Amino acid sequence: MKRRTRRSLPASLTAAVLLVLCVLVAVAAIQRLTGNQPWLDYRAVATAVHNARWTDLVPALISAAVALAGLVLLWAALLPGKRRILPLTGDPDSGADTTGYRSALRAAATDVDGVEQARLKTGSRKVKVRVKTARTRPDGLSDAVRAAVESRLDHISPARRPAVSVRVRATREAS
Structure with a gap:
């Protein structure tokens, strides 16, 4: 029997980030369906993403940050926790x-x-x-x-x- 600690902090942070993203998308969709001006304009985001080049600094920094966050979460998931x-x-x-x-x-x-x-x-x-x-x-x-x-x-x-x-x-x- 080797029970180990749970990975509650990385899981909570991931859940909080996903919750914020889901709330933003839901609010924008509801505002669009009701005919109001959405906080998050889909066309503006799509145009900005479409016009971005991989060689630009902003997409490279965002990609590096997302890759680093993924590696940290993978590291936290694979390493064994402290034995309880x-x-x-x-x-x-x-x-x-x-x-x-x-x-x-x-x-x-x-x-x-x-x-x-x-x-x-x-x-x-x-x-x-x-x-x-x-x-x-x-x-x-x-x-x-x-x-x-x-x-x-x-x-x-x-x-x-x-x-x-x-x-x-x-x-x-x-x-």
Whole structure:
């Protein structure tokens, strides 16, 4: 189970642009059918497009912008999103939410005596823990935090067990 985020932002932007274009065309068609002067004159647009040359600057810039937007949308559709469900060992349909996974590991790090604050970066292969302590001598603290995080990883049992690296920063210096 590898659920990934949805591509809501590119889809919303594309839908908004298409909606604006559809509304413009619908308003122009309704105005033309009712006999009013349309905002968007079809003949003026058709004449401008017919008289445009591919070597002119404006059509080249518009074509480049549309091609770039298409490539960006294609890139957003093809690249995988950020993983939201972490697969666990055992049942193939079991998984843990990545935010809960990260907060459980952070809680394990902050439960160690002497740790004031812990920050985590989780990846598929590595968990990086940065710890702040008020101790003047943080000897052995990194080993204790690593053991606590690895113990929590044993309880969670992810399908791919990441390596744990711990960095300790003392806020006070020894005199």
